[in-house]
Amino acid sequence: MARYLPGLQTRDRILDSTRWLLARVGLDGTTLAAILERAKVRSGSFYNLFDSKDEAILTVVREAINAVDPHPDGIGKDTVQELVDAYIQFITGQPTLAKIYLQTAVGGAMHDEALAHRVLSHHETRVTRLADALRRETGTSKAKSRTQAELLLAGLNGLAFHWLLDPDFDISSRAVELVAGR
Amino acid sequence: MARYLPGLQTRDRILDSTRWLLARVGLDGTTLAAILERAKVRSGSFYNLFDSKDEAILTVVREAINAVDPHPDGIGKDTVQELVDAYIQFITGQPTLAKIYLQTAVGGAMHDEALAHRVLSHHETRVTRLADALRRETGTSKAKSRTQAELLLAGLNGLAFHWLLDPDFDISSRAVELVAGR
């Protein structure tokens, strides 16, 4: 483990490199050699700081998943618009982590059972909070608002996909239309 | 290329094997060795019939997509509902291929250049046909129907994402609601 400053700095460089590669070239392209070259580190140093390549990758993925997590202190208070805005802001503001999150969720590195569960539970949390906000604002039934929330979130995720594919795509105003046409 | 019966039969066995592996163990697990073992074929025979492992995979992907096409031979006949149904059927019937599709959309996940191109051009075709169907049915302008098609497809991709995350998610009826609320 790293105890001196140089070790901690190298560790950061490695994680930066891994994060960059995951977002740009995907899981397959994130080879050890690529990580090492970009971080300007030899394999010996890497394995002095990490037990395996996967450990570095999982560290980054965990970070990405946490970044999608809605803030827990606002439960029961947020509006639909706030939640949608927060999501869009995450996607457009942190495209690197957003890409990693979506890639991971779709099936890349999800051989890790615990991570898969975390992604699902984050998704669940988001649906529930959206449904609550919808019920508070429109007064629809519990079941119906949940269905609406699922549809809305699916739409947002779809928009995110589209935006990642085409950065010129106007995700913000599409999101507005999506909320309006609900 | 195969000209005698035995050649055609081994070709079929290889494609069956590839299809089975893609569905069961995913893209990563579909190694050449696995294909060969399941098809009871040695590598020499394989390369007598295919130029590469990717060609076999590509063939399977193409067949899966075509199998679900409502009007494979003629463009300009399908309805919006038909195209949406075909999409849902593709996603739920071939979850592995659906994953490949979405991973490619997120970008970079596909190391295979030809496969990525194939998937993306398929995406383009689908947008165009959806837009055409929308214009035929609603009489909207060319530009507007294309935007609508992109939004609709984004929604469908979002639903697919949700379904891949949670297989219990009722993607079919959600898709119906999505089309209805357009």
Place this chain on the structure above:
DNA sequence: CTCAAAATAGAGCGTATACTCAAAAACAGC
């Protein structure tokens, strides 16, 4: 300044994978 701990370098190992090739066997038209 000293010295044990930490950090680094980089040659090299083991393994998995896609793919090649020359020779042998099976095939089918004559």
Place this chain on the structure above:
DNA sequence: GCTGTTTTTGAGTATACGCTCTATTTTGAG
């Protein structure tokens, strides 16, 4: 049956990858 073509075999090649190990340098507390 003869003969050219197709099919099959399987040992062998090339490469990429994750990872190890030892020697060397750097660090920083006392």
